[in-house]
Amino acid sequence: MDDCLFYPYLNKQYPVIVSAKGMILTDSSGKEYIDACCGAITTNIGHGVTEVIDGIKAQLDKVTFTHRFKFTNEASQQLSVLLSNLSPGENNKVSFASGGGEAIEFAIKLAREYYIEINKPSKYKIISRWQSFHGNTLGALSAGGNILRRKRYSPMLIDFGHASPHNCIICPHLKDNGNCALECINDFERTIHREGPENVAAILIEPIVGTSLCVSIPKEGYLQSIRELCNKYDILMIADEVMTGVGRTGQFYAVQYWDIVPDLITLAKGLGGGYIPLGAIVISEKIYSAFKNNSQSFTHGYTFGGNPVASAAGLEVVNYILKNNLIHNSQEQGKYLLSKLKELEKKYQFIGEVSGLGLFTGMKFVKKKNPLETFPASDQITNKIVDTALNMGLVLYGAQGCIDGINGDGIIIAPPLNVVKEDVDTIVNRLEQVLLKLFSYS
Ligand SMILES: Cc1ncc(COP(=O)(O)O)c(C=O)c1O
Incomplete structure (x- = not known):
């Protein structure tokens, strides 16, 4: 046709x-x-999957849309509790988006505003790595380091810092695979210094790099060292689990393999399971209390964030994964x-x-x-x-x-x-x- x-x-x-x-x-x-x-x-x-389809239908019969600035709804409340319970550490608060790129933009802006809330307004930069991907919206593409996907838009991208990837096949630091002292972590620290720790708000990483490195699993100690760098320089750690989250790697979050507690986690893809566009941002108590104790508002968001139908779908998908x-x-x-x-x-x-x-x-x-x-x-x-x-x-x-x-x-x-x-x-x-x-x- x-x-x-x-x-x-x-x-x-x-x-x-x-x-x-x-x-x-x-x-x-x-x-x-x-x-x-x-x-x-x-x-x-x-x-x-019948349970998911029935759950969406039931929600459609009840209420299809409410706007998050004026109302809340049972489905998004329940999904927030479920994700909070599944999250490591004190990652207790959740907000919703309609996909991965939106979730990343939300996390980037939340990191920026967090430092305004705690009176460190010079911090705004997001450091990521070459050969990572975080979405195609311009902010997410700027943070990401997928050369092919960035290429045509490069004059339009924001100048964030990029460290070298954990690419052991062709180590950017010319170390033998299996015989290194994580030189790429030193490069992360050098990148923080180049950008100025006083300017850096967050490090954004895919725990296991998906498309850009074709499923590259970091060496033991790598993610722990990133967490330590974040603590050392007062930088938030954002784990992009859009591809790896919701059970894909054999843990609900891939970071759980290394006992890492990020400050922010982004989810999408498998969260709605393809039944509906859905993304989520899981937020630590530290960030939440900065807002709670100061401006009491974070108004960035999207029309469809937390809508009842998408939330009902996500709730059914996650429950199905857990039940089975x-x-x-x-x-x-x-x-x-x-x-x-x-x-x-x-x-x-x-x-x-x-x-x-x-x-x-x-x-x-x-x-x-x-x-x-x-x-x-x-x-x-x-x-x-x-x-x-x-x-x-x-x-x-x-x-x-x-x-x-x-x-x-x-x-x-x-x-x-x-x-x-x-x-x-x-x-x-x-x-x-x-x-x-x-x-x-x-
Ligand atoms: C790790 C990662 N982050 C973010 C995104 C962007 O997600 P979306 O396409 O839903 O905007 C993707 C998409 O492939 C991804 O793999």
Whole structure:
């Protein structure tokens, strides 16, 4: 059918998805696709979960919209309590947005205003890292360090500081993988000094870097050191758990693997589970009490933040995850998925590294086993893999530029948290067929 949509790639034909159940999507011709990446690491409990759909319908029957400046509603109250109870430390307060970028903007502005509240108004800068991604709104893009996504907008971006990433494959400090003293942490400290600690409000990090480094897990001690730097220089720590949160990695929050208590946590994607656009900002008592004891207001926000229908969806999604023990399943099936992907890694020269935690796994592609010998970006390997997979009925998430920001091809495999062993086998078998079709040598 002809339509008037402005598509991301104007020369492509997009299949029309007419129905979906679990991790299977069906298009208008009847072709089925296994969604091995939950769309964009979003449909974390799969499609068609009756409890969630019924919960949304029930909320629609009660009340569809209230504005947060004048009213509150039961669904957002309940979801705030649930998230507060699941959060580490005294991260007790919650506000809502309609997605990840919005949640990040909220956190950035909250960090800025926190320092106005406590009479340190010079602090406003947000330090992040190269090869991280925090959203496409201009503030979030400025903070982020995804070179490809920043490129066309670079004259419009705000000048925030960027430290080097924890990229052990091509260490920016030329250390051997596995044999370093976390030189990248020293670079973080140098960046704080370059920007001036008196100007820095927050450090913003993805605990496990998703798209920009194709699931890069920090070394032991890395996140703890970031927390210590934040304490040392009176800087807030913002953990961006938009991709990693809500059970994706086998903990509700990825930071829980390292016992880190951030001052702010952002969530989105899996929180609404693809049933509805939803993001959240989880806020520490320290920040809350600064506002409580001073201006008593933080008025930044969005029309749809905390609306009852989105909150009801989030409430059902999180309850479904907890009731069905899906965080544990993410750990267990994640281990199995990782072991199967590692088998492929051993078997094929073109697979450079496989990494993962819970059901959040990445696979990088190289020439003949050398982790640094990437394909030229112009070969478009990531796009070719993703497109071939789609033709063969498998949905994968591409991670282009995942070695040095420009070069490096990778894919993210992140199926729903309720997969069983047979689903994992199906995904890995289909993936192997896709790779063999593309790479003629092994
Ligand atoms: C870590 C991270 N933060 C923030 C965002 C932005 O989320 P959204 O696309 O919902 O604005 C993304 C999106 O991929 C992400 O991966």
